[in-house]
Amino acid sequence: MDELPIGRRVAYWRGRRKLSQQVFADRLGKSKSWVDKVERGVRRLDKFSVLYEIAYILQVDVQLLLGKDPERRTDALNCIDQVEVQEIRAALERYDSMSAYFDAAPYPPPLADMRKAVNHAWLTYQYGRYGMLTRALPKLLRDAQAADAGHDGDRALEAANLLGQVYQIASSVLRKLGECDLAWLAADRSMAVAQRADDQLLAGIATARVSNAMAAMGRPLPALELNLTIANRLALGGSNDDPQRLSVYGMLLLQGAMAAARLGDSATVDDLINGAYEAALQLGSDQNHYWTSFGPTNVELHRAAAAVELGDGGRAVEIHHQRITEPAFNALLPERRAHHLLDLARGLAQIGDVASAGEMLLRGDRLAPSEIRCRPIAHEVMSDVLRRTRGAPPSPIAELAEQMGVGV
Template sequence: MDELPIGRRVAYWRGRRKMSQQVFADRLGKSKSWVDKVERGVRRLDKFSVLYEIADILQMDVQLLLGKDPERRADALNCIDQVEVQEIRAALERYDSMSAYFDAAPYPPPLDDMRKAVNHAWLTYQYGRYGMLTRALPKLLRDAQAADAAYGGEHAAEAAHLLGQVYQIASSVLRKLGECELAWLAADRSMAVAQRADDPLLAGIATTRVCNALVAMGRARPALELNVQIANRLAPTGSGMVSPAQLSVYGMLLLQGAMAASRIGDSASVDDLINGAAEAAARLGGDHNHYWTSFGPTNVELHRAAAAVELGDGGRAVEVHQLRIPEPAFNALLPERRAHHLLDIARGYAQIGDVANAGEALLRGDRLAASEIRCRPIAHEVMSDILRRTRGAPPSPIAELAEHMGVGV
């Protein structure tokens, strides 16, 4: 879009916001004729103050309005539009009272509609459709913020709960796509909102998002400490009744603590935390998706393999994959979980020098959830390693996947 005149870009983004010329002119304090002339290029936009005001009304970064879109990485072509990342950033970084947070508050979306939209976003994430999700997230964030700002009384807690979930969805997908600082910001917001929602379990699962972002930014030790601290707060006491949701959130805190411990080479803590999660999963009695955790015995084993990879023990990861994960239970998991695991196993095979099986694992993951393989930076590292260590030309399926990923053969 950087080749378009600025007036055409204004028209484009105004259309994306589903805003008429008259509404846009009213918010800008200009006439409809003025807007029309700007968009047709008859009138120049040469005052930065006006440009910033337009960008604010259109809820976007002024650099995008000027046509200075971030360069699209080769690995992003089939994955995530960097324009949408900037839109998500704009939705997350708005604080002033004129922002979209308050702008839509008089006419917030109905909570029934918000609930359906949030559930759909979770499923979009768990099916590994990251490009589709990032395109939907800017509006979902603005709608959830508007609902949280507008609803009070008996509806306040639910509105906050929904906003907290949207922040968690944003954090999860942004972290996978390498936008770690934005992932941390969204996760941090989700923790604050969870307290207003008065839901300790939402706060607990929000903690795992914060810690995942910290690990991605190289802050594994504080992530380990925070996961364990909150897990202890939510730990079942005695042999009394405990809800499946509590067991799931508690178990996920332990698993994410184990992943943080594996990043710093603390194998003893990894074993303790995974074994604790296994006890919670056994008590839960199967694989479930409470609070969108996909927690259960199978997911525990997936994390056992992932932690082994992080510890550099690819052989152990492959052993867990082959001997400890029943195929029917694995196939019953949602696509994102299975593809994520196959990416971990590809890394494990690569660690032991089995590049053929590493490539096959990537291909299997790609068939399940292409975005999990084609869009994640860690998958690109694995593919580069496979290509570098393959003697002669790589098999055609691997070469095709590498091309789709933007990884040079």
């Protein structure tokens, strides 16, 4: 983005703030034609007073418009900023269902449109396009809330199900980006909505999202207990060979194992991952029921991740990773693969192989740039790699660090 003319940068941030040229011009006290000429590079933008006013309206640092901000460079194309966090927070703070209790919405969004939008959002997440997703989330949340509030009868269950999924999508991406309090709020909302949707499996996955957010907030013990409680409930009811139930049950065990790893409880980690592996073998292959990506390969990814969390990077790299076949790994969606490469980078850093750790970050960046450039944990790994590299880092590492905003 730094190579773009200043007018193109203005256009980019105007679009990201969802301002039309006319609205932007009105706020600046200029004409729409003036804005159009600036953005096309026909008119020069060389007065600092005007630049600062534009930056104020767009809520960005003026250095970002000049392409000189060393703290946020091309990662700004992929990552969330605080303006967008506040937009998502505002959407989560809406209570359309309560308003509809008194005055029903006359024209709720069609459920067919909502289904398409929700499926697209899940795929956007699973392909690791977090910036695109977070900028679409406020509208998606508002539309899903309006649909939930405005539909009744048989359609009410589907509307609630779709809203529950949107809350889960929001929770998942917000946790990735380090916004753990909002991730917990969205996940908690998804649990309540899942009950109204009368869908035990949706509630089960919502439980895993809540537990993930709790663990990220430093509360792994209640996260472990919650996962196990709901996993046991699922095990006691329903068909034991239902692929959807097996997927949700297995994911609850895997997330419980990750919480146990944060507690340093290796015995519980092994028990839960082995239980999840049994469910995966019953399932037979990696599938994506309830957007879980659950299956034998994903279980092995969690074995490696848990080993890293326990501080045993050597086992993660030398044993668990070696059990994953290349065709099975390549068949996984980009988010899963890039996440695993980030875990391997952490494990390699733990055993002192910072050169290979940097290579894993580069591989992950090629698969799903947002998984590496936007996650706080990836920034920590990159900082560790740079700090422990003797001499100047290799140019690809230095370039990625610069793009991430991590000081070389």
